[in-house]
Amino acid sequence: NKKESKSTDLPTSYSKALKDAKGQTVTYYGFGGTETQNRWIDDVVTPMMKKKGITVKRVPMDIDDILKKLTTEKEANKKTGNIDVVWINGENFYTAKKLDLLAGPLDSKLIPNMKTYISSNDPDVKRDMGTSIDKLEVPYGNAQLVMIGSKQMFNGDYPTSAEKMMDWAKENPGKLTYVAPPDFTGSAFIRNIIYETVGYDAINKAPATKKGIYKVIKPSLDYLNELKPYLWEQGKTYPKTTAQMDKMFANHQIALDFSYNQMYAATQRSDGKFTDDAHSFVFDKGTVGNYNYLAVPKTSANKAAAVVLINTMLSKEAQTQRLKLKYGAVVPPYSEGKTPQSITDKLDDASNKYGTVPMDTLSKKRIPEISGKKIPIIEDLWKEYVLNAD
Amino acid sequence: MKKSSRLFPFLLFVILVLMPLLVIVMLSVGRNWNYPQLLPRQISLSYFIELLFDNKELLDSLVTSIVLALGTIGLTVIIAYPTAIALGYYDFRGKKLLNILVYLPLIIPSTALLTNMDFVMIKFGLNGSYFGVISVHALFCLPYAIKLLVDNLSLINDRYEIVSRNMGASAIQTFFHITLPLSRSGLQGAVMMTYIVSMTQYLSTLLIGEGNYITLSVRMFPFTQDGKYQIAAIYGVIFMLFTLIPLYLIDFYISHSGRRVIR
């Protein structure tokens, strides 16, 4: 078997990787439900790789399934698999690391662009949702929760804090809602409310048990319960997907939308889905932010090409392209001091043009994620004490 | 029965079936379609064109889907036919149990089962292979195929086969000259269901196919999952075209080759 004979170790350096990778096909596994992201990989990354003699294959698969797959392979004692690069985050990274599924270290020797654009003491390079990264993954995108409000419905006065939001909701019942967890964005919104009501430190320090967390976030749950009767359908039901919520927002059924993409309002507006009425803002106390990461499974058969792919996706060229609206306008994961000026300019442009939040505001108002282990617990508590209360 | 008394239910049925299809088609080409407008403000084929022509992956995945579906049909029919013959014609010990067994793949929620299937496939060395993928597809098609064939065969009974064998026909000749034509409608149903079930397999294709088989469903599913309506609708329309056209062709071929089905 040809695959089996291939080295299962990471290459020793980027230049060696480049050489070894020639002619290889690298598979990129990641969520395939964002057409802008897909387009970026297909239109930008793939041609760049082609020039290096590497073929990229994009497989749309949920990280949950990827993890299941990797686990199964490990259980079945399979030494090499088909997955070369995965898009991974937080809780899933925690699991993957715990199960020893990922190859490392992916240091700056292997990924030169890490050194160029990302400072090694950036907290997001050290920890991913509380899990120490240990050079097992590389950031390749920046995500931060932003609120998108209807200018008309809010009269330009956006609720930039939990209290303001409550007041507005009481005055305008039925006009707010949020996506129900376990949706990623919905879950982030709830964490953000926790930050608003009890603060990041409290939840960050809380023990990762149901009891411990409940004690800490009780005020947050109370807040959500107080808000509940003023939500859409009196909070008896919630939208299931962000898309559903987007549609309700677009139809002015609700006044407020959320996104994990800072530039989301811009892309939607250019798509004709949102009108000029959509305006982005963040809470005064800040919003949850995290990075998207790439990792290489231990079983990858094309580790050299995987390394090259990661470096390419992190490159200035690829990231600059990615700022285009048609590629989803994703903010690069570059560290503050190392971001090229051209990119900063572009982001500020967009903020003027599409009413998105300016880059420096965003980075100032960024609150880190809590431990991935706590997230399902919070979701459970929400279900128990908010959704199914009464 | 009078014609008029059936006209109303007929029209109602037609509307209920076709309206959603129409909505999907409009959704796939409409832009700026917001509440409470009844029709999209703009019609644009740009998405379509982009997906169909700028993106050869769509066509690739279409071909992959069909290639898998054809293999699945073959495998399913090979397994389902004899099983259905046994269930439809004969009484034997354990028949009732088997009757339930054939429905198992539907009954057991596939999400969790699939990882275990993946495990088994890896152990057999079939993961990522064509046969591996169509086997898993076939597993989910078998309940439908067997059911439709059994319904059909149990009404015919084996009396014509007996005649054929008595006249000196081999088992194979009997199958092709007697069983097959007599259960044609059941087979047609079975093929149709198999085709569609195979075409819509998502997770099994991905897990067992190891990314070697990126079908239409694999591409489409994430969008629908995430509620990306318009893209999902476009995929849906393409999907619809490529399920309906071949199936109607089969239907046309079957109902026009030879005589109407027996009484």
Added chain:
Amino acid sequence: MYSLNNISQVKGKHQILDDINLKIDDDSIFAILGPSGGGKTTLLNILARIDIPTSGSFSSDEDQNPKGIMVFQDYRLFPHMTVFKNIAFGLKVNGEKKEDIRVKTNEIMKTMEIVELSKRYPDELSGGQQQRVALARAMVLMPKLLLMDEPFSSLDEGLRIEMLNFVKKLQHEFHLTIIFVTHYKMEAYMLSNKIAVLINGKIMQVDKPRNLELEPVNLSVAKFLGQANFVEGKFASEFTSKVYSGMVKFKGEIADKPNFLYLPYDNSIQLEKSDYLAFYGRISDKIWISKTEVRVTVEVNRVLLQFNLPMNSVEENQSYQFYFVNLPVVY
């Protein structure tokens, strides 16, 4: 020579066939005659190897497992094939040449008078037409052993005789062995000189037509062959009954409780004096059955009996003294 060795068949709790033993000569027509539900179809199914007997075997001198081609009682024409295709089916699956198939099929269709039906489907045929197609379908194969299950039941007299003659001719020309099953004794008599009577799953008698008719071996056979009166009575050295008491030829078993006087319609009584005085009876009814005979109902001591008598020999509502032709039989 074909042998049926101790064949028994049980279905559910029913013993359908009970230890059947028969020898059937090659190159002959053998008839199995029996009443409805007697087990005829069941037996043929075993000979055609459609069914497996509970015990016993069917073998021949040449072949350990001979297999007959069957004409089914319920026709079983393939519903999706035209008449032509139905008939050609056997030839086709046996790999005959196209041209041969055409010729043979057309030939037999001509004989069966179904040429003009050749393009029809079974459900467009009358009952008798279907039966002829079923016959043709089996016969066109000229099998060494042909099994026919009531092959003429839906045919009218004329066709039936034609078919009978055709079968006879075919057998003669091609030296087939034909086993055929019927409930209609005339058919059996006309086609075969050796007839097995199968009643209630048992072979009761294997004999020539004449012997069968003259001396049925027991009451069931006599009853089945029909066309006779059975007068209940008691036998103890002599016979006593409402109708007749006196000397008889006893063929029953002493153990049998009620005994029966066997009086066939035909040729059992006469008006001319004979050695055997029968009874005095009144003619209560008279129906026409052929150019020479009438069927009369004779009332004797309130019992009604039927006989075939020569045309014009008796008058309705008159009474006559009758005599037996021979010493009557009691079972």
Added chain:
Amino acid sequence: MYSLNNISQVKGKHQILDDINLKIDDDSIFAILGPSGGGKTTLLNILARIDIPTSGSFSSDEDQNPKGIMVFQDYRLFPHMTVFKNIAFGLKVNGEKKEDIRVKTNEIMKTMEIVELSKRYPDELSGGQQQRVALARAMVLMPKLLLMDEPFSSLDEGLRIEMLNFVKKLQHEFHLTIIFVTHYKMEAYMLSNKIAVLINGKIMQVDKPRNLELEPVNLSVAKFLGQANFVEGKFASEFTSKVYSGMVKFKGEIADKPNFLYLPYDNSIQLEKSDYLAFYGRISDKIWISKTEVRVTVEVNRVLLQFNLPMNSVEENQSYQFYFVNLPVVY
């Protein structure tokens, strides 16, 4: 009185029934006799309102649209019901009381000798048993008009006669009107005194059995009634043929090209001298058909003819001079 008025039926391109006109008395048994494919089933289907005629109508004095209950030629027992349920079906859907249904159904099963089959399904019955169930299913309803399509074809002689008698009795007791269809003339003769002969979609003759047999109205009827030799020849004031030439009674149409001498097996020739010299022929075969008669094959001028002659009157391979009983008929 039921009337069939100008009933015609066309299926595909086939004219199956051609202008049928019949009057059928209430409270009687009417037989329709005809060869296979003659159109009998087609006609009954119309009377049962299962099929609609292309033209014509069926009516009665009391009812504009009378409808008969039918016994189907192919039985059509409901495959999912036991014998009991099959028979009870009609009573049940007509809203009879449970107890009545039980009693009536058991009653008729007893008459039909199928009591012990009551819990079986149709596919567990022999052909004759199925036919009896089909009969019972219709008769238990005691319909005013009962239609029976070859209801006895699968029954053995004994059963057939029992059933015939039962049908007769039933008709008599309950004053039903029964129209029944058969290809078997004896059945028709025994059950009915008024018989319509249906050949090729046309009613050829409506007559008493005797008249039918003695003077078939035309060649088709004569041929159908069978049991006769037809000798081809030419008629022109006298008849000429290989077998016999001379005076005849002419009943054909002059236009008919070949004419046929009608020589029934029974009662057409004798050895005793009569006014009508027939022919000189050699006995080539002799088969036993009843206690008094043999069927002989007579070879005359290379033509083979069949006749029923008294037992022992002729010897095989001998030649004899034969005489006609009456002046022979030519069609």
Added chain:
Amino acid sequence: MTKRKILLLLSPFYVFFLLFFVSAIVKSFVTSFGYYPLMGMKNFNLHYYFEAFKMQSFLKIFERTFLFALFSAALACFIGMCLALLFDKRNDNISKSFFKIAQLPVMLPHIFIVLALLQLISQTGLIPSLLLKLGIISKDTNFPLLVNDPFQIGIILTYLWKEIPFVIVSLVLVLRQLDNRYRLVAKNLGASTWQTFWHIYLPLIQPALMNAFIINFSFNFGSYEVPYLLGSQRQELLPVYIYDLYVQGDFSQLPLVMSLNLILSLFAIAFAGLIIFISHHISGGHNGGVK
């Protein structure tokens, strides 16, 4: 002969089934008994089954899901049967086009109708828009909540849209085989249309209908995509519940998930067995083939 023949006929199925399916089930069982070496769990026990039966929420959702699946499958079978009987004739144009159109939903994935329903009957969908235009409702919230609603109406509609045609298609295939010979007999014996249906058609199509019911029931009971998109979060259905547990990524929970899965499966199997048992013992369970 027959025994060997049946064995021969069934062997492809058994081989295939054992290799690919039973082995996977066995693996599930092994895991559900708490043997999951990857997470360092190596003891066989019934712990997770006991735990499952102690989970109040699980039992409640189980009951709800069962009733829901039963109801929607039965409804689909009922409506499908009525329509199939109404349009079963082979040689008339309405029936022909009906059958063609009935095949459409069978050939399209569930997700298709989910999309369409979201467009049509969500509170800002096309139907509320239409009603608004017509002045029947005055604002969107007047329109009842039909997706993600507590009565699972959205899911039921989706299932009906897919399953009624499935029932129709499978019954029409059977009805065509039946022809109308038995109908004619029944009618001739004096049965009304209703009686003919009840005593003749229903028993004869009953096995096919029961099979369709089992398929629909199993699907409704076990599939998660549709309830995931259209279900109410509060009136959760079992497949979603298990799916959520499953994707939470906590691998130490896997044995529990597997045991829930197997409990659900065993129950559904028992239920299907019951249906088949009933089907065999009511009218129509025996038919020696239709002549």
